[in-house]
Amino acid sequence: MNHVLRQAVILPRSPSKFTFASLFINRNMTTGRSYNDAIDALNSLQTPFAVIEARRKAGIRPDADSVREMRGYLARIGYASPRDLDALNIIHVAGTKGKGSTCAFVDSILSRYQRKGGPPSKIGLLTSPHLIAVRERIRINSSPISEEIFAKYFFEVWDRLEANASVAVEDVQPGTKPIYSRYLTLMSYHVFLSEGVDAAIYETGIGGEYDATNVVDRPVASGISTLGIDHVYVLGATVDKIAWHKAGIMKTGSPAFTIEQVPAAADVLKQRAVDKGVDLKVLDVDPRLKGVKIRPDALFQRKNATLAVALAETALKKLDATFKPNPEALPQEFIEGLEQVVWRGRCEVKEEDNVIWHVDGAHTVDSLKMAARWFVNECAERSNQGTQVLIFNQQGRTEAVDFLDGLCNTVKNADPSGQGFKTVIFCTNVTYATTGYKRDFINHQYNPADIEKMTQQKIFAEKWAALDPSAKIMVIPSIEEAIKTARSLADSEGSGKKVQALITGSLHLVGGALGILEKADAL
Ligand SMILES: Nc1ncnc2c1ncn2[C@@H]1O[C@H](COP(=O)(O)OP(=O)(O)OP(=O)(O)O)[C@@H](O)[C@H]1O
C-alpha cells in the first residue's frame, strides 16, 4: 500500500454531519407511514454485514427452501394458491448481463400496444437493483409507482405479515419477514395483483432456480440473456454452474428463449431444457432488427433486443388471439418500442459545458469491457475530445479488482497516443460529501470500516498504478467530490476541448452520480 500512498492522491473526508456508524445502525421502525418510513423499514430488513460474513464462512447458500419460503410469505399476505399469479401473465428473465435491458425492451414494446388500448391493459415491471430510488424497481405502465402507492402497499404487506405472523406455513419461521430484495419481490406481486396488471415482466435478482422471483410456475415465457461470471459465491465460479441456476426459470409447458452463449453455458441450458421437457429456442440476432436504431449500436444490445422481441411476441400471442408475428418485418410498435426505450444508467451520455459524462452501470469483467468499448467509440466520434477521466467504484466484491485490466487496456489500446485515462478516480458510493447517503442507498451489507477507510478504493488505486504507471490516480471519499474533481480538470483543457469522463463499475455509483449531475433527488 505504501506504493499507492506515494502515487495516488488521497482526499480526506470533509467534516461531516453524520457518523459512519450511524449510517449502518438498523433503525427501529418509525410509527409513520410515509414513503421515507417505508424505506427506513425496508432498510431494517437488510442482512447486516456481520451476518453475511458469518454465512459465507459457514458456506450457507440459498437453496430450494428459499423458494418455498417465498411461497409461504405469499400465503401469509393472501395469495395461497400458485394459480393466483397466473393472472399476471409473467414474462420471466434471468441472465448475468442484459436482464434489465431485455426487460425494459419488452416493457417498451408492450407499452405501445397498451397505449393503443391493449391488450395488455396494464403492464407491471420488476427490476433490480434501483438506480435513483427504491420505488423505481416496481413500475406500472413503465412509470415507477408513486411514493404514496409504494408506501400504501409496502405497509399492507407489512401488516399482513405481522397479522399472520404466527400462522403456520411450511418453511416460514413465525414472525419473520423476507429480506430486502425478497420483500420487494413479494410486494410487487401484491401491487400488480391489486392494480389489475395483466402482463408483468420479472427480472430475477440473483440466479434463477432459488431466486425469489421463481415462485411463478406458469410463466408466459422465460428468457435467458447473456451468461458470464458474477455472484460467484452464491452461484458458483464457472459458467456451467451459473447456467444451471439461470436455467431454473425455464418451466415445463412454457416457451423459453435464449441467445447465443459460450459453449459451456449453452450445453447446460440445453440439457436442463431437455430434462424439463422445455422447447428452448436459441436465437440468432433477429434479422428484422436490421435498420432498427438500437442504442447503443452494439452486438450485445442487439442480442438483448432479439430476446425481447421473442418474449414480447410470445406474450402478445397469449394475450391477443388476433396477434400474428410477421417473420418478414417487425410491426411499427416493436420498432418504436425498441428505438424509444428508456433504460437509465446504461450507456448514457450527458453533455455539460466542459465535460461529457459517459455513465454506465456495468459491474462484471465482460460488461465492463463492453462499457469501455462503448466509451471509446463515443469519444472517437467527437472532434472536441479532451482528456479522458475515469470515475470507478465497486463496493463489496473482492473480485472487483480484476475488473480493471479490461477497462484500462481497452481504453489505452484505442487511444492513438497510447495514453488512455489520464486521471483515474476511485470513490466510495457515499453520495454526498457532508450528508452521506441518500436514504434509498443505505446499505448495511458492506463493511462500514472499509468505506470509512476507503480500503477497497486504495486496492483499486494500487492495481491501477501497476496497470498504468503514468496515470494520475486519486482516492476520493464521495461521489459528489469525485464529480467536482473531474469538472475541475476541465480548467486545464485547451479551448474547445471537453473532458471525456466515464463513470462506471457500480449501479449505486451511477445512480448517485446521475442524481448529482441532474441536481435532483427525484426520478
Ligand atoms: N448482453 C450483454 N452482454 C454483456 N454486457 C451487457 C449485456 N447487456 C448489457 N450489458 C452491460 O451491462 C450493463 C448492465 O445492463 P443491465 O442492467 O441490462 O444488466 P442486468 O443483467 O440487469 O445487470 P444487474 O446484475 O445489474 O441486474 C449495461 O450497462 C451494459 O454495459
Ligand SMILES: [Mg+2]
Ligand atoms: Mg447482477
Ligand SMILES: [Mg+2]
Ligand atoms: Mg438488473
